[in-house]
Amino acid sequence: MEKVRIGLIGLGLMGRPHAVILKKVEECDLVAASEVDETQKKFADEQGIKYYKNYEEMIEKENLQGVILAVPNHLHAPIGIVCAKKGLHLFVEKPIAPSIAEADRLIAAGKENKVQILVGHQRRFSSLVEKAREIVTSGELGRLVGVTITWALLKPGAYYEGPMSWRKEKGGGPILINLIHEIDNLRYICGEIDEVYAQVSNKIRKFPVEDTASITLRFKNGALGTVFLTDCSPSLTSWEGTTGENPLLYSDFGNCYSFFGTEASLLFPQMKRRYYADPAKMGWNFPITEQGYKITREDPYIKEFTHFCRVIQGKETPRISGEDGKRTLEATLAIQKSGETGQPIRL
Amino acid sequence: MKKVRLGLIGMGMIGKLHAETMSRMKDIEFVSASDANPKLQQTAEELGTKYYQSYEEMIGKEKLDGVVVAVPNELHLPVGAACAKKGLNILMEKPIAADLDSADRLIEVCQQNKVILMVGHHRRHNPLIEELRRIVRGGEIGKLVGVTVLWSLYKPKDYFKGAFAWRAQPGGGPIRINLIHEIDNIRYICGDVTRLYAEVSNSARQFPVEDTVSISLRIAGGAVANIFLTDTAPGNVGYEANTGENLFFYQSPQNCYYYYGTEGVVTFPGLKKFFYRDPAKAGWQYALCEEGIKIDREDPYTRQIRNFCGVIQGTEAPKIDGVDARKTLEVALAIQKSGETGQAVVFG
Numbered sequence: 001m002e003k004v005r006i007g008l009i010g011l012g013l014m015g016r017p018h019a020v021i022l023k024k025v026e027e028c029d030l031v032a033a034s035e036v037d038e039t040q041k042k043f044a045d046e047q048g049i050k051y052y053k054n055y056e057e058m059i060e061k062e063n064l065q066g067v068i069l070a071v072p073n074h075l076h077a078p079i080g081i082v083c084a085k086k087g088l089h090l091f092v093e094k095p096i097a098p099s100i101a102e103a104d105r106l107i108a109a110g111k112e113n114k115v116q117i118l119v120g121h122q123r124r125f126s127s128l129v130e131k132a133r134e135i136v137t138s139g140e141l142g143r144l145v146g147v148t149i150t151w152a153l154l155k156p157g158a159y160y161e162g163p164m165s166w167r168k169e170k171g172g173g174p175i176l177i178n179l180i181h182e183i184d185n186l187r188y189i190c191g192e193i194d195e196v197y198a199q200v201s202n203k204i205r206k207f208p209v210e211d212t213a214s215i216t217l218r219f220k221n222g223a224l225g226t227v228f229l230t231d232c233s234p235s236l237t238s239w240e241g242t243t244g245e246n247p248l249l250y251s252d253f254g255n256c257y258s259f260f261g262t263e264a265s266l267l268f269p270q271m272k273r274r275y276y277a278d279p280a281k282m283g284w285n286f287p288i289t290e291q292g293y294k295i296t297r298e299d300p301y302i303k304e305f306t307h308f309c310r311v312i313q314g315k316e317t318p319r320i321s322g323e324d325g326k327r328t329l330e331a332t333l334a335i336q337k338s339g340e341t342g343q344p345i346r347l
Numbered sequence: 348m349k350k351v352r353l354g355l356i357g358m359g360m361i362g363k364l365h366a367e368t369m370s371r372m373k374d375i376e377f378v379s380a381s382d383a384n385p386k387l388q389q390t391a392e393e394l395g396t397k398y399y400q401s402y403e404e405m406i407g408k409e410k411l412d413g414v415v416v417a418v419p420n421e422l423h424l425p426v427g428a429a430c431a432k433k434g435l436n437i438l439m440e441k442p443i444a445a446d447l448d449s450a451d452r453l454i455e456v457c458q459q460n461k462v463i464l465m466v467g468h469h470r471r472h473n474p475l476i477e478e479l480r481r482i483v484r485g486g487e488i489g490k491l492v493g494v495t496v497l498w499s500l501y502k503p504k505d506y507f508k509g510a511f512a513w514r515a516q517p518g519g520g521p522i523r524i525n526l527i528h529e530i531d532n533i534r535y536i537c538g539d540v541t542r543l544y545a546e547v548s549n550s551a552r553q554f555p556v557e558d559t560v561s562i563s564l565r566i567a568g569g570a571v572a573n574i575f576l577t578d579t580a581p582g583n584v585g586y587e588a589n590t591g592e593n594l595f596f597y598q599s600p601q602n603c604y605y606y607y608g609t610e611g612v613v614t615f616p617g618l619k620k621f622f623y624r625d626p627a628k629a630g631w632q633y634a635l636c637e638e639g640i641k642i643d644r645e646d647p648y649t650r651q652i653r654n655f656c657g658v659i660q661g662t663e664a665p666k667i668d669g670v671d672a673r674k675t676l677e678v679a680l681a682i683q684k685s686g687e688t689g690q691a692v693v694f695g
Binding site for chain 1: 490492501503544545550560561562563564565571573574575579584607609611612622629631632633691
C-alpha cells in the first residue's frame with residue numbers, strides 16, 4: 001500500500017513527540033520536518049527525519065500530501081493558508097486558531113483549495129471517549145439530563161516561569177489551553193452547547209490570566225452541565241489525573257466526569273454505569289446496580305494520525321473538521337467572555 | 348440541672364423523626380406532641396408522650412420550655428408566631444418560612460417576645476460536616492479555591508402521587524426541598540454567597556416544577572462553587588446517598604463534595620485529604636498523598652435537640668438562628684429566580 005507523504009512543521013513541545021508517534025503510524029511516511037530553531041536539527045537527525053529550517057522551502061521541494069502544524073496558535077492560519085494554497089491537507093493542533101476570524105480565514109482557504117482540515121483534539125480518539133460517546137448517544141442512559149466535569153490539578157511553579165512566562169498572560173491560561181479539551185469532549189459526547197455562564201478568577205496565582213473558573217452549560221438537547229476548573233489545587237480529579245493518557249503526569253483511578261440520564265448514569269473514566277435493574281423498584285431507597293464495560297485501550301495519537309492519513313486518501317472524513325474545531329473554540333471563547341462580562345452567553 | 352421540657356408540633360415525616368429522637372433522649376423531658384391527624388395519637392402514645400390534636404390546646408395547657416415545629420412551610424409563620432407569643436422557644440424545621448417576608452415576620456415576633464428561634468438545618472450538627480468545616484476554616488487545605496457539590500438521587504414515581512401531588516408543582520421541587528440543604532452546608536462551611544447564576548430545567552419529567560439545576564456560585568473570600576442537582580437520574584450520589592445519615596436511602600460509597608484548596612483537597616463524606624508531601628515536588632507530574640481522618644459519628648438529630656436544650660438553658664449558642672437561616676432561604680430563592688430570568692443574582 002502506498003504510504004501518505006507527510007511533512008511536520010514545528011519541532012517544539014508538541015512537534016517532537018508528534019514526530020516520534022508519526023514514525024509508528026503504518027500508513028504514514030514522515031518525509032521531512034521544519035523548525036526555525038536550528039538547535040532542533042539534532043533531534044531531526046537522531047530521528048532520521050530530513051530537516052528544514054524554513055517550512056516554505058520544505059513544502060516547495062518535497063512532494064508532500066499533507067502537513068502537520070505544530071506551531072504557536074497565532075501561526076496556525078498564516079502557515080495553514082500557505083500550505084492550503086499548495087494543495088496540502090492540514091492537520092492543525094488545537095485550538096484551530098486564536099480567534100474566530102482567523103479560524104474562518106483558514107477554513108475558507110481549505111475550501112477554496114479543496115484540502116481537508118483536521119483539528120488536533122486527540123481526545124476524540126481516546127478509546128474511553130469513544131465508548132462514553134457510544135453509551136450516551138445510543139440512549140443507554142435514557143435521555144441525558146446533565147453532565148458534570150471537574151478539571152482540578154496543580155501546575156508546578158516552573159510551568160509559568162522562564163521561557164514559559166507568556167502563560168501568565170491572557171490566553172495562556174487553563175481556559176484556552178486545557179478547558180478547550182473538556183469543551184470539545186462535551187460537544188463530541190453530549191451534543192452542541194446552547195448557552196454558557198462562567199465565574200472566572202485569578203485570585204490565587206494573581207497572574208493576569210485566570211487560574212480558576214466555575215461554569216454552567218445548557219445543551220441544545222436540554223441537558224445542563226457544570227464545569228469546575230482550577231490549575232492551582234493539589235488534586236487528581238481531572239482528565240490528566242484519572243485517565244492515564246498523558247504518560248508524563250501522575251494519575252490514579254478516580255473519576256472526572258459524570259453523565260446523568262433518566263435511565264442511568266455513567267462515571268468516567270471508570271466507565272461504571274449505574275441503573276435500577278427492576279423498573280418496579282426505581283428510586284432513592286432501592287439498591288442500584290453498577291455495570292462495567294470492557295474497553296481495549298489504544299494510543300489516541302496513533303489513531304489520530306492514522307485517521308489523518310486516511311482522510312488524505314479519501315477513505316474517511318475528518319472526525320474534527322475546521323468548522324467543528326471552530327465551534328469548540330467559539331464555546332471556549334464565550335466562557336472567557338462570560339467571565340469578563342458577568343453575563344450568560346447564547347451561542 | 349432541671350430537664351428541659353419540650354413539645355412537638357407536627358408529626359409528619361420529619362416530625363415523626365423528631366418524636367423518635369426525643370423519646371430516646373434521657374436528658375430531656377418530651378412532654379407532648381400534637382398533630383391535626385388523630386391517627387397519630389397511637390404513634391405519640393407508643394413513643395411515651397402525651398398527644399394533642401390541637402397544638403394551641405397543647406401550648407395552652409402544658410408547661411413547656413420549647414417546641415419543635417415540623418408543620419408545612421406555609422404554617423411556619425402562624426404556628427411559630429403563636430408559640431412565640433406564649434413565650435416558647437422554637438426549633439423551626441427548615442426552611443425558616445415559605446418566603447422571605449414570612450421569615451422576617453417570624454424573626455421579628457421571636458425578638459419581640461424574647462424567645463429563641465433556631466432552625467432545623469440538622470446537617471450542621473453532623474460531626475462529618477463539623478469536621479469538614481474545621482478543616483476548611485482552619486486552613487488545613489490552604490486558601491479555599493473552589494467547591495463542587497453533586498446531588499443526583501432518583502425520586503420514585505409515587506413521591507409525586509396522591510397526597511404528594513404538590514411536589515410536582517412550583518415550590519415543591521428539589522430547589523426548596525433538597526438544594527436548600529446544600530446551600531446551607533456551603534454557607535456554614537465556607538461563608539456567604541456573594542453572586543450566583545443558575546440554569547434550571549424541567550425537561551426530563553415535564554412537571555411544572557424543576558427537576559435539574561446547574562449552578563455557579565461565588566463565595567465571600569473569592570472561592571467559587573459548582574452545584575449540580577437532579578432528582579430524575581439514577582446517580583445515587585449526594586449527601587443522603589453517601590453519608591449513611593439516614594438509612595432509608597440506599598447507600599453508595601462515593602464522595603459528593605470536593606473542597607479544593609491551594610495546599611490540599613478534602614473529600615466528603617470520605618474525609619480524605621490529598622496533598623503533596625514535599626513542597627519541592629508539588630505539581631501534576633508528582634505522586635499525591637492521601638490521608639484519612641478519624642471521626643466519631645453521632646446522630647445529628649439528637650445533637651440538634653441537645654443544642655436546642657443548651658440554648659434554652661443559656662449554655663450554648665444556636666448552630667443556626669433565624670437570621671442565618673433566612674440567608675440560606677434567600678440564596679435558594681435567588682437560584683430559582685436566576686433560573687427564571689436567565690440573569691446572575693448579586694448579593695449586597
